[in-house]
Amino acid sequence: MKNDIGLYSKEFDDIYFSPEDGIGESKAVFLDGINAPECWKDKKAFTVSELGFGSGLNFLLTAKLWCETTSPDQQLIYYSTEKYPLDKSQIEVALEWQDLQPYVSELLEDYPNNDFLFNGRIKLKILLGDSLEQLRFQNFKSDAWYLDGFAPSKNPDMWSDEIFNEMARLSNQKAQVATFTAAGFVKRGLQKVGFQMDKRPGFGKKREMLTGFWHKKSD
Numbered sequence: 001m002k003n004d005i006g007l008y009s010k011e012f013d014d015i016y017f018s019p020e021d022g023i024g025e026s027k028a029v030f031l032d033g034i035n036a037p038e039c040w041k042d043k044k045a046f047t048v049s050e051l052g053f054g055s056g057l058n059f060l061l062t063a064k065l066w067c068e069t070t071s072p073d074q075q076l077i078y079y080s081t082e083k084y085p086l087d088k089s090q091i092e093v094a095l096e097w098q099d100l101q102p103y104v105s106e107l108l109e110d111y112p113n114n115d116f117l118f119n120g121r122i123k124l125k126i127l128l129g130d131s132l133e134q135l136r137f138q139n140f141k142s143d144a145w146y147l148d149g150f151a152p153s154k155n156p157d158m159w160s161d162e163i164f165n166e167m168a169r170l171s172n173q174k175a176q177v178a179t180f181t182a183a184g185f186v187k188r189g190l191q192k193v194g195f196q197m198d199k200r201p202g203f204g205k206k207r208e209m210l211t212g213f214w215h216k217k218s219d
């Protein structure tokens with residue numbers, strides 16, 4: 001549902017992104033949080049994994065920046081979990097920004113298909129179902145993580161130690177992580193499985209957020 005506070009979930013009593021500046025927030029928290037585009041410079045393939053596809057805003061901004069900063073022989077692979085997929089018309093209304101329209105149209109052409117080849121060189125796979133159950137089935141290795149599953153206090157399932165364990169199992173050395181929350185238990189949970197975490201200033205009214213990277217412990 002979209003109202004004067006933007007795209008909102010009744011079930012979780014939370015918003016999908018900032019109603020004042022969704023694009024600014026997504027860029028500041030997630031793209032800057034993983035240090036894009038420097039993080040994928042010179043990489044033939046780069047894998048981003050997101051928890052909480054929602055409207056696809058994070059995906060579309062990542063895809064746009066990828067297309068603007070990489071060469072045709074580089075490939076982006078983007079996995080995103082989603083348990084409660086929005087329908088096409090909700091996404092259409094939510095993503096009304098003009099400069100995103102070509103990307104939104106390409107997404108909506110095939111949505112709710114969950115396996116896309118985007119712009120010829122971006123693979124998007126929406127993992128439909130509960131994040132933990134979906135991650136348990138996977139064997140990819142990720143270079144970056146976006147944790148975007150509503151506020152931890154409202155949706156603890158998306159911030160469990162089991163999820164953090166799966167993230168560590170599915171991370172490449174130095175895989176980066178970014179999230180809007182600065183909750184202490186999230187920081188500690190990620191540290192426990194090998195992420196080195198830092199707080200940085202948050203976007204808008206949020207005082208702090210978390211970023212970090214995964215460092216494989218030597219055996």
Ligand SMILES: C[S@@+](CC[C@H](N)C(=O)[O-])C[C@H]1O[C@@H](n2cnc3c(N)ncnc32)[C@H](O)[C@@H]1O
Binds near residue numbers: 053059082085129150
């Ligand atoms: C804050 S919104 C994500 C916003 C999104 N990244 C965007 O760009 O629009 C959180 C998303 O997590 C999804 N979600 C909540 N609990 C989930 C779970 N246990 N597993 C998978 N997805 C879940 C919600 O349906 C919602 O789409």
